[in-house]
Amino acid sequence: MxxxxxxxxxxxxxxxxxxxxxxxxxxxxxxxxxxxxxLVARAIVTVHEDAEDALQDGFVRAFQALDRxxxxxxxxxxxxxxxxxxxxxxxxxRKVRNTxxxxxxxxxxxxDPAENAELRERLADALAKLPERARSVIVLxxxxxxxxxxxxxxxxxxxxxxxxxxxxxxxxxxxxLKDLRG
Amino acid sequence: MADELKFPNPGERHVARDADSLDERTxxxxxxxxxxxxxxxxxxxxxxLQQRIMARVGAVLPAQRGQxxxxxxxGWSEVxxxxxxxxxxxxxxVSNRLGEPDDxxxxxxxxxxxxxxxxxxxxxxxxxxxxxDQRDAALQYILSY
Numbered sequence: 301m302x303x304x305x306x307x308x309x310x311x312x313x314x315x316x317x318x319x320x321x322x323x324x325x326x327x328x329x330x331x332x333x334x335x336x337x338x339l340v341a342r343a344i345v346t347v348h349e350d351a352e353d354a355l356q357d358g359f360v361r362a363f364q365a366l367d368r369x370x371x372x373x374x375x376x377x378x379x380x381x382x383x384x385x386x387x388x389x390x391x392x393x394r395k396v397r398n399t400x401x402x403x404x405x406x407x408x409x410x411x412d413p414a415e416n417a418e419l420r421e422r423l424a425d426a427l428a429k430l431p432e433r434a435r436s437v438i439v440l441x442x443x444x445x446x447x448x449x450x451x452x453x454x455x456x457x458x459x460x461x462x463x464x465x466x467x468x469x470x471x472x473x474x475x476x477l478k479d480l481r482g
Numbered sequence: 483m484a485d486e487l488k489f490p491n492p493g494e495r496h497v498a499r500d501a502d503s504l505d506e507r508t509x510x511x512x513x514x515x516x517x518x519x520x521x522x523x524x525x526x527x528x529x530x531l532q533q534r535i536m537a538r539v540g541a542v543l544p545a546q547r548g549q550x551x552x553x554x555x556x557g558w559s560e561v562x563x564x565x566x567x568x569x570x571x572x573x574x575x576v577s578n579r580l581g582e583p584d585d586x587x588x589x590x591x592x593x594x595x596x597x598x599x600x601x602x603x604x605x606x607x608x609x610x611x612x613x614x615d616q617r618d619a620a621l622q623y624i625l626s627y
Binding site for chain 2 (some may be wrong): 330351
């Protein structure tokens with residue numbers, strides 16, 4: 301079980317200064333957490349542009365709610381819950397996207413050339429075929445390393461449901477990729 | 483201050499692996515699929531995104547913080563308005579209740595008929611003063627009101 305990273309002194313100072321209205325300090329928090337927060341948003345909304353929107357919305361919400369942040373928590377976990385909520389709100393507002401559109405969203409031209417092209421193509425199609433929540437859970441757990449409980453908190457579902465979703469998502473993904481050449 | 487921060491490595495968080503886990507190659511491919519579609523300098527992308535986020539935050543900033551001492555007053559103005567409205571309602575109610583006895587007396591004096599004794603005495607007076615014509619007496623009785 302991974303040990304959640306503890307809030308360090310530098311981050312604590314940034315949070316305290318940001319709470320006092322220091323924009324530069326909040327900018328430091330953005331710089332520190334935007335990459336992981338982006339991946340949380342992207343895992344939920346799938347499309348890059350939507351992930352950026354959700355991320356910006358999440359940071360604005362976090363800034364507005366700074367007074368309610370409990371310093372005994374890790375800022376990253378608190379922030380990612382807010383970003384996940386912003387992403388979920390966005391998916392509710394957006395029309396349901398079809399499989400082809402999602403598959404295109406995951407098939408970016410800017411990829412590592414060493415990456416297996418067939419795997420990339422097939423994976424994009426397979427991920428697009430997964431239910432929305434299963435896709436989020438598999439990315440948050442297997443790629444980002446969040447626990448079932450953390451994922452449950454982010455997505456507003458019980459930890460046991462996140463575990464069950466993960467199991468089914470892995471099964472489905474394996475099935476879709478089973479004849480892939482190594 | 484921000485320049486001194488260390489960026490978290492995307493692979494820094496330990497991913498718990500179990501017997502059911504996906505193979506490393508697939509996990510790496512998923513990570514790649516969910517990374518921002520950026521060609522070239524990744525840092526330039528993140529710097530740009532940070533600036534856009536702070537621009538959004540800056541847009542809500544005046545409404546949230548740093549508007550000076552008058553923003554404190556404006557925060558209290560809503561409370562003041564509610565208190566004033568409540569005082570007005572309570573004051574009106576109390577004033578209404580205090581003025582009620584006088585109003586009631588005035589109302590009663592106009593609306594309520596005279597007591598039977600008074601009517602009887604007046605009728606007797608009229609009858610005694612002019613016994614010749616009962617109809618005139620009745621007319622005077624009516625006109626006396």
